Amino acid sequence: MVRQVRAVRTRRIILEAAGAVFDEFGYESATIAEILARAGVTKGALYFHFGSKEELARGVLSEALTVEGVLPQPLRLQEWVDVGLVLAYRVPREPLLSASIRLSADRRARELFGTSWPGWIDFVAGQLAGARDGGELLPCVDPQITATLFVSAWTGVEIVSSGLGEGGVLERRVAMLYEAFLPGIAVPGVLRQLDTAPDRGARVWRAHCEQQSEEGSGAVPVAFYRV
Structure with a gap:
């Protein structure tokens, strides 16, 4: 068990x-040595896990x-908002994301192993479909199309914002993105x-971290409560 935890x-x-x-060098310039x-x-430890x-x-x-860190909410659209805003809070702070x-x-990286975008689009489409079923969306809204456009827009906002070098800019701009999208889809x-x-993202994330701290684990389901 100790060996497994260490691995x-x-x-x-x-x-x-x-x-x-x-994140710093891009795929092509990144080296195993770095x-x-x-x-x-x-090197043996690295190649044990990754070839x-x-x-x-x-x-x-x-x-x-x-x-x-995204807590279940009474409104599915609020959960959708929280996903994007929590990510906007975490991405500048977590190089892995x-x-x-x-x-x-990265075009070369996409050629080799694809992207994370299809998974995100499907996840967001599922959130929006749940909102539609709950009567939260306007009748004309197509969850899959909206999800594709939103993930594309969120990614573009992140790429542009990361080059501005201003602290907290991504959170503000993603909030603006939701404010632009929501009137066209929400009742x-x-x-x-x-x-x-x-x-909002910072508040939700901190509530999640506090909940996990109280429960004494870093990998347990978060409780259902509203932020």
């Missing part, structure tokens, strides 16, 4: 180091589809109830 921890350390290197230096592990740089990149992408965007936007009564404030 899981080592794999995570390697992935986080790889994420930081891919990843080893960042991770502080032996190549390509496998490392695939591992980073596999971590991208994460809804950790940021790297998944860089890899997805008016629901629209008035939604919290799209730029600090």
Whole structure:
């Protein structure tokens, strides 16, 4: 059991180091040597978990589809808002998540192992379909089309915002993105109830972390409560 826990921890350390290197240098310029230096592990330990740089990149992408920290809400549209705003809070702070965007936007990397976008589009479409079934969407809204457009827009906002170098800019711009999207898809009564404030993601994430701290575990289902 101790050996298994150590292996899981080592794999995570390697992935986080790889994420930081891919995020900083891009896929082509990233090197195993630099990843080893960042991770502080032996070459044997790295190759035990990942056989190549390509496998490392695939591992980073596999971590991208994460809804950790998003708490279930009475309105499905609020959950959709929370997903985007929590990510807007976390991505600038977590190179592993940021790297998944860089890899997805890298043409060479896309040719080798695809992107995380299809998974995100399907996830968001599922959220919007749930909102439609709950009577939260206007009748004309197609969840799959809306999800595709939104993921495309969110990604573009992140790529542009990351180049501006201003702290907190991504959270503000993603909040603006939701404010632009929601009037065209949400029924008016629901629209008035939604919290799209730029600090919403930080509040939801901190509530999630506090909940996990109280429960004494970093990998348990979060409780159902509203933020």
